[in-house]
Amino acid sequence: xxxxxxxxxxxxxxxxxxxxxxxxxxxxxxxxxxxxxxxxxxxxxxxxxxxxxxxxxxxxxxxxxxxxxxxxxxxxxxxxxxxxxxxxxxxxxxxxxxxxxxxxxxxxxxxxxxxxxxxxxxxxxxxxxxxxxxxxxxxxxxxxxxxxxxxxxxxxxxxxxxxxxxxxxxxxxxxxxxxxxxxxxxxxxxxxxxxxxxxxxxxxxxxxxxxxxxxxxxxxxxxxxxxxxxxxxxxxxxxxxxxxxxxxxxxxxxxxxxxxxxxxxxxxxxxxxxxxxxxxxxxxxxxxxxxxxxxxxxxxxxxxxxxxxxxxxxxxxxxxxxxxxxxxxxxxxxxxxxxxxxxxxxxxxxxxxxxxxxxxxxxxxxxxxxxxxxxxxxxxxxxxxxxxxxxxxxxxxxxxxxxxxxxxxxxxxxxxxxxxxxxxxxxxxxxxxxxxxxxxxxxxxxxxxxxxxxxxxxxxxxxxxxxxxxxxxxxxxxxxxxxxxxxxxxxxxxxxxxxxxxxxx
Amino acid sequence: xxxxxxxxxxxxxxxxxxxxxxxxxxxxxxxxxxxxxxxxxxxxxxxxxxxxxxxxxxxxxxxxxxxxxxxxxxxxxxxxxxxxxxxxxxxxxxxxxxxxxxxxxxxxxxxxxxxxxxxxxxxxxxxxxxxxxxxxxxxxxxxxxxxxxxxxxxxxxxxxxxxxxxxxxxxxxxxxxxxxxxxxxxxxxxxxxxxxxxxxxxxxxxxxxxxxxxxxxxxxxxxxxxxxxxxxxxxxxxxxxxxxxxxxxxxxxxxxxxxxxxxxxxxxxxxxxxxxxxxxxxxxxxxxxxxxxxxxxxxxxxxxxxxxxxxxxxxxxxxxxxxxxx
Numbered sequence: 001x002x003x004x005x006x007x008x009x010x011x012x013x014x015x016x017x018x019x020x021x022x023x024x025x026x027x028x029x030x031x032x033x034x035x036x037x038x039x040x041x042x043x044x045x046x047x048x049x050x051x052x053x054x055x056x057x058x059x060x061x062x063x064x065x066x067x068x069x070x071x072x073x074x075x076x077x078x079x080x081x082x083x084x085x086x087x088x089x090x091x092x093x094x095x096x097x098x099x100x101x102x103x104x105x106x107x108x109x110x111x112x113x114x115x116x117x118x119x120x121x122x123x124x125x126x127x128x129x130x131x132x133x134x135x136x137x138x139x140x141x142x143x144x145x146x147x148x149x150x151x152x153x154x155x156x157x158x159x160x161x162x163x164x165x166x167x168x169x170x171x172x173x174x175x176x177x178x179x180x181x182x183x184x185x186x187x188x189x190x191x192x193x194x195x196x197x198x199x200x201x202x203x204x205x206x207x208x209x210x211x212x213x214x215x216x217x218x219x220x221x222x223x224x225x226x227x228x229x230x231x232x233x234x235x236x237x238x239x240x241x242x243x244x245x246x247x248x249x250x251x252x253x254x255x256x257x258x259x260x261x262x263x264x265x266x267x268x269x270x271x272x273x274x275x276x277x278x279x280x281x282x283x284x285x286x287x288x289x290x291x292x293x294x295x296x297x298x299x300x301x302x303x304x305x306x307x308x309x310x311x312x313x314x315x316x317x318x319x320x321x322x323x324x325x326x327x328x329x330x331x332x333x334x335x336x337x338x339x340x341x342x343x344x345x346x347x348x349x350x351x352x353x354x355x356x357x358x359x360x361x362x363x364x365x366x367x368x369x370x371x372x373x374x375x376x377x378x379x380x381x382x383x384x385x386x387x388x389x390x391x392x393x394x395x396x397x398x399x400x401x402x403x404x405x406x407x408x409x410x411x412x413x414x415x416x417x418x419x420x421x422x423x424x425x426x427x428x429x430x431x432x433x434x435x436x437x438x439x440x441x442x443x444x445x446x447x448x449x450x451x452x453x454x455x456x457x458x459x460x461x462x463x464x465x466x467x468x469x470x471x472x473x474x475x476x477x478x479x480x481x482x483x484x485x486x487x488x489x490x491x492x493x494x495x496x497x498x499x500x501x502x503x504x505x
Numbered sequence: 506x507x508x509x510x511x512x513x514x515x516x517x518x519x520x521x522x523x524x525x526x527x528x529x530x531x532x533x534x535x536x537x538x539x540x541x542x543x544x545x546x547x548x549x550x551x552x553x554x555x556x557x558x559x560x561x562x563x564x565x566x567x568x569x570x571x572x573x574x575x576x577x578x579x580x581x582x583x584x585x586x587x588x589x590x591x592x593x594x595x596x597x598x599x600x601x602x603x604x605x606x607x608x609x610x611x612x613x614x615x616x617x618x619x620x621x622x623x624x625x626x627x628x629x630x631x632x633x634x635x636x637x638x639x640x641x642x643x644x645x646x647x648x649x650x651x652x653x654x655x656x657x658x659x660x661x662x663x664x665x666x667x668x669x670x671x672x673x674x675x676x677x678x679x680x681x682x683x684x685x686x687x688x689x690x691x692x693x694x695x696x697x698x699x700x701x702x703x704x705x706x707x708x709x710x711x712x713x714x715x716x717x718x719x720x721x722x723x724x725x726x727x728x729x730x731x732x733x734x735x736x737x738x739x740x741x742x743x744x745x746x747x748x749x750x751x752x753x754x755x756x757x758x759x760x761x762x763x764x765x766x767x768x769x770x771x772x773x774x775x776x777x778x779x780x781x782x783x784x785x786x787x788x789x790x791x792x793x794x795x796x797x798x799x800x801x802x803x804x805x806x807x808x809x810x811x812x813x814x815x816x817x818x819x820x821x822x823x824x825x826x827x828x829x830x831x
Contacts (some may be wrong), residue, residue: 043637050821064585075714075715075717076717079717091707091711091712091715091716092712093704093705093708093709093712093713093775094708094709094775095700095708095775095776096704096705096708100701104701104702104716105702105716105718106714106717107698107701109698111696112697113692113696114696114698127626431615445613
């Protein structure tokens with residue numbers, strides 16, 4: 001590796017209305033280096049990358065590339081400087097051929113028309129160099145995600161990229177494909193091309209990267225060579241907690257008091273590539289937390305239990321009876337509810353009223369001879385508006401006008417009025433303010449004391465510690481630890497996330 | 506590490522499913538053609554073929570433009586109105602010579618197309634609404650400019666009339682021009698940078714922008730092309746009828762869309778081909794021809810048949826998974 005700096009982003013700041021996404025972030029990448037960029041969601045990784053690649057323009061700060069100041073105000077300018085990006089959502093044209101995707105915009109021309117023979121030959125050469133054997137005339141969408149990603153990289157190489165940014169390149173690859181990607185990355189290194197590598201998988205970072213920059217809340221909280229940092233240090237920097245901040249846990253776990261009845265049991269449930277055989281059980285009236293970094297497979301596991309995705313293997317027991325994995329509507333019949341992470345996309349119907357949103361799922365029950373009983377409907381809605389303290393001027397207000405916390409309560413109310421036995425909550429406090437957070441957590445406790453089981457996913461360890469009776473730690477699609485109330489502590493959880501320890505002292 | 510394993514190659518064996526999907530228009534055409542040949546004596550005659558080709562050629566020009574527009578993921582509802590204005594203008598200026606009566610209407614068509622392009626790219630109005638608005642407005646212009654009356658072509662301008670009615674080597678001139686236009690469109694779509702960029706923009710507009718393609722310029726050019734081709738269709742129609750009519754081309758936008766979709770172009774853009782549009786246009790011509798020969802059937806049955814074929818094509822596409830993925 002070259003010791004010279006290729007890229008130096010100097011105190012980059014960027015604000016969006018209401019948010020300061022980047023607060024003077026520095027990033028230095030050396031020539032031929034694979035540089036990891038780590039941070040939880042909202043830490044500013046993607047904003048920083050977008051500033052670099054010309055999608056966003058920085059408010060303050062300077063970018064130096066090969067010791068010259070550059071201005072990447074459009075993606076094209078960034079590309080011309082030698083910075084290429086491989087996005088999560090592949091930025092290629094699915095219905096065109098592989099060779100065409102590599103050369104689109106820079107077609108090889110002969111007498112005013114495209115020279116397809118030369119195009120195919122050049123494409124083949126580039127892919128051969130990468131060690132990828134594939135028919136260059138085949139349609140891109142007929143190929144696996146891995147190959148499509150390789151095409152994206154081939155395109156970057158063909159425009160003489162000096163720096164390739166890979167935004168979660170492994171998130172949709174299986175293990176074997178990841179190996180191939182790493183081989184390609186090593187070849188890039190050998191050609192003195194630098195790589196910025198974004199991933200949530202710690203093992204990958206420690207395997208392929210040379211150095212790491214850690215972001216949290218829009219600031220750089222750490223820079224290190226990979227060989228000088230441990231996984232635990234990395235996780236604690238990402239999560240950013242000092243021991244002094246740790247809140248003491250109020251709840252205590254009473255094994256005798258806790259029901260032995262399992263609502264849900266999964267055995268070795270599998271769905272590639274995110275869930276690789278997880279056993280989990282949720283007891284009656286228990287709040288089970290799922291901890292783990294983003295992309296660890298938490299959400300995917302919850303979706304499998306709810307029937308939103310079909311597993312490739314494993315068993316599911318509901319109330320002790322073996323059940324087939326079905327559609328969400330079957331899970332709902334069995335007494336399950338699911339509040340998804342992105343309530344705007346999968347949860348609320350923004351233009352409908354609070355009343356309608358709450359009663360959406362129970363309308364059949366309220367309907368007599370095809371007509372919704374308004375009296376009955378309003379009675380239920382009023383009950384939940386009061387019980388959950390939903391702040392709305394009246395029940396006919398459109399949900400989109402409510403604050404995030406109150407929207408979340410509306411979704412909770414929707415599931416609660418169905419009298420569920422199990423509620424799955426994916427990041428229930430994401431994007432809502434502190435006060436509302438507390439209320440939601442209290443609600444969860446309330447649910448549990450009403451003997452409703454809760455499966456709660458959260459990236460905020462504090463929150464899990466506060467609300468859960470038990471925490472299962474998920475890492476890279478596997479359950480790597482399980483903690484009971486007494487053991488639940490920040491250190492223990494972080495240790496488990498970082499190292500995958502099975503037991504704790 | 507065996508990298509070869511990763512490259513999942515498609516089996517090269519002949520794929521009937523794919524053939525039916527890709528060549529649906531051709532297959533439908535052959536079936537209708539054979540049916541007509543056996544059913545109607547007068548069908549399989551040189552004279553009838555000439556007539557059908559001449560009849561469909563005007564729709565053909567419009568459909569070529571429409572195919573370009575649909576390929577970029579747009580739609581152009583204003584083609585019929587543009588055709589009417591162009592025909593009226595052509596009839597008015599035909600005494601200045603045939604070149605003038607072609608060029609001026611085409612320029613007008615280009616201007617209308619550019620207006621569509623500006624509405625879609627600069628003002629970011631969805632194509633359906635933008636071109637619905639210009640469709641209404643341009644049709645209004647056609648009626649106001651003519652006082653709702655047909656404009657007769659100067660009978661002295663024989664060469665203008667020949668454009669729509671004449672023959673070269675015994676083949677109707679409009680048919681020759683249509684076939685030439687299809688060949689040029691096929692070449693553009695396969696061999697030129699512009700053609701490939703059209704597919705790229707329709708396939709993934711954001712990605713095209715990221716790749717540095719001039720997306721807005723490509724869209725403008727495509728709408729201008731659609732305007733120009735519609736106008737040219739209007740010129741030919743006026744020449745054939747010997748008059749420019751403000752009502753001409755009413756509803757043609759939908760027929761052109763039908764021909765394009767029957768030809769296998771996906772309405773969401775990015776996938777399609779001009780040989781398909783060629784057969785799509787011929788199928789529509791064939792259906793009209795067959796109903797003319799049948800004589801005793803209510804003509805509106807042909808709309809029902811066209812609708813059924815259109816549905817058949819779309820269902821076939823979705824069954825093979827292309828539409829649902831987009």
